[in-house]
Amino acid sequence: MKLVLERASELPLYRQLAEQIREYIRSGALSPGTRLPTVRQLAAEHGITRLTVQTAFNELQALGLVESFVGRGSFVAEKPPVALTAPLKLREGAQPPPQWFSQTLFADMLRLADHPDLISMVSAIPEGNAIPLPELQRQLKQAARDISAFMYGPAQGEPELREEIAHLLLDRGIVTSPDTVLITTGAQQGMDIVLRTLATPDEVLVVEEPTYPGVIELAAQRQQRVVGVPVDEHGIMLERLEEVCKTYRPCLVYTIPTFHNPTGVSLSSERRQQILQMARTYDFYLIEDDVYGFLSYREPAPLALKSLDAEGRVIYLLGFSKILAPGLRLGALVAGNGLLPEILSTKRTSDLTCSPILQRCLSGYLRKRHLTTHLQKLRHFYQERLEAVCGAAEIHLSGCGWRKPEGGLCFWVNLPQGINERDFYLEAAERGVGIMPGRAFFPQLRHEAYMRLSFGSNPPQRLIQGISLLGELLEEHGRRRLALASRAGRAVAQVV
Ligand SMILES: Cc1ncc(COP(=O)(O)O)c(C=O)c1O
Structure with missing residues (x-):
């Protein structure tokens, strides 16, 4: 197989590589089952990075033309290429995934x-060395002393951890009792169980535009229609949200009001009041994703939207991935008493409970006030x-x-x-x-x-x-x- 790469070409090197190999396969010059040179060989032969070769191979794999096996290498695919993912069967009126x-x-x-x-x-x-490893190891060892840490625990979460989280949330302006706190497998699971509990796939989910990809993907998998509302330097644009509410009558609006992912902006205090008013007027719940709320670099962070929520319109999500360690896979959801029992049943059907040993490790860490x-x-x-x-x-x-x-x-x-x-x-x-x-x-x-x-x-x-x-x-x-x-x-x- 002779490959010619032109560095002066407008076509990126990985594309040149992928297209030439594709042509060899398409013409039959490389037959099904033929072993391709390794990434290392091609990189050395053409003086390019392994990443370039790997990217080209990824493209070919994505097209179904090449199959790669760990330890064995890459081969021309045996079966004729089919579409990468079988087209999803969409419900009527459902929006195709992005x-x-x-x-x-x-x-x-x-x-x-x-x-x-x-x-x-x-x-x-976070980078590995931002994680307080020795203290977490100490807490984990401590938690492992008790056999009950290796059993199932309560679906709502370990009571000590819920208590510690209720205490921690005072820093975000939220005054709540441990009874309203549900421990989740990160904020991501919080989103999932709220969506599954409160919205049928036929209902529109409103999100900021841009927003966290995890929520778009979640909705796409449920074939749920997602409608975006643009964000400016003061957060979600409320006139646009109002138009969307009038058109679609959504039951859920997902927002990251503090240090938004990806734009970094925070919702202004005026808009915080207004969006709560709008939730009452148009009768929707707000999912407040506050995973970055503790990470302020100049002024103290704006208090959580939940702290202003007198009517229980806000379902609050917290996660410990960004502020402690993503591998703990722990977060929390706070919802009013009216909503919690149903959300809790969904959590139960999802994974029964979060790992007790990890919850106890976290609650020990929080109890010692190490997080501050x-x-x-x-x-x-x-x-x-x-x-x-x-x-x-x-x-x-x-x-x-x-x-x-x-x-x-x-x-x-x-x-x-x-x-x-x-x-x-x-x-x-x-x-x-x-x-x-x-x-x-x-x-x-x-x-x-x-x-x-x-x-x-x-x-x-x-x-x-x-x-x-x-x-x-x-x-x-x-x-x-x-x-x-x-x-x-x-x-x-x-x-x-
Ligand atoms: C806005 C937002 N929400 C939720 C998550 C996921 O958080 P967790 O690890 O707590 O599930 C992320 C991760 O990047 C995020 O950026």
């Missing part, structure tokens, strides 16, 4: 996030990273739009016009930088291009290096566009 959902792009992104050679700004997660000092450290730790990102963006991302967030872990960038997000994301990966393309955050396709950079999991120098590489790539795209425009101009001139 395009990226069926394109393995999301799976690719998550795979890439773990690639050791990559400066990955893909996932909004840990959060202070964490805020300095992330603030330093955010400053590095903003400094690097000033220098390298001119031509892009961005705003400095006051908290959270996300840096949202509006890319210059004409950039294709998917190509940009894949080329960035080729250069060794992982980003999250903007399309993952929108329920519907739209024209503007964005990327999200998560700054939690890399030290400042690596973030600066990553952003400088992105800057070089943007410049290259700019030059390519100019070259194309001038060629098009010449062609027009010739025709004229």
Whole structure:
């Protein structure tokens, strides 16, 4: 198999590679079952990175042309290629899942996030050394002394943990009793069980636009219609929300009012009052996702929307992934007494209960008030990273739009016009930088291009290096566009 790669071509290297191999397969020159050279061999032979070859192989795999087996290598697929995912049977009137959902792009992104050679700004997660390992290990050991920690526990969660969480929530302005707290497998499970309890798939789920991809994917799997309401610098735009309420009469509105993922903005205090009023007027529940609420870098964070909720319109979600350790898989849901029993039944059918041993580890940690000092450290730790990102963006991302967030872990960038997000994301990966393309955050396709950079999991120098590489790539795209425009101009001139 002879492959020719042209570095000066407008086509990214991974695409050139994928298209040439695809042509060999399509023409029959490579027959089913043929073993392909390894990623390492192709990379060495052509002087390109392994990531470039791997990206090309991923594309071919996604098309059903190549099959890869751990330890054995990659082969031309035995069966004729079929559509990657069997088309979903949609209920009448249901909205097809967003395009990226069926394109393995999301799976690719998550795979890439773990690639050791990559400066990955893909996932909004803490770096390993931000996790207070010795104290968690001590608490885990302590919890493991009691045999009951290895049995099933109450579906609502361990009483001591619910008590500690009710105490912790005072810092977010929420005064509640442990009886209204349900322990969940992270905030993600909170969303899932609320949706399953309160909305039939026929009902519209309203979300901010952009929003957290996990909620879009969740709704897509339920074939639930998602309607987005745009966000400006003060949070969700309420006139637009009102229009949506009048048209669709939704029963649930999902919002991240504090340090929103991906934009980093917080809902203004005026809008907090107004959205609660709107929930009463149009009779919907708000799901408040507060996973970033404790991560403020300048002013104290705005208090939770739930703290203003006199009528029980807000179902509050907390998670410990961003502030302690994602591997604990623990979070909490707070809902009024009227809603909790039904939500609790859904939780029971979902996983019976969260792991008692992990809950006891967490409650021991919280009881010793370790989280307060840990959060202070964490805020300095992330603030330093955010400053590095903003400094690097000033220098390298001119031509892009961005705003400095006051908290959270996300840096949202509006890319210059004409950039294709998917190509940009894949080329960035080729250069060794992982980003999250903007399309993952929108329920519907739209024209503007964005990327999200998560700054939690890399030290400042690596973030600066990553952003400088992105800057070089943007410049290259700019030059390519100019070259194309001038060629098009010449062609027009010739025709004229
Ligand atoms: C807004 C938002 N909600 C929920 C989650 C998932 O949180 P958990 O790990 O607590 O399930 C994430 C993770 O990135 C997130 O950004």
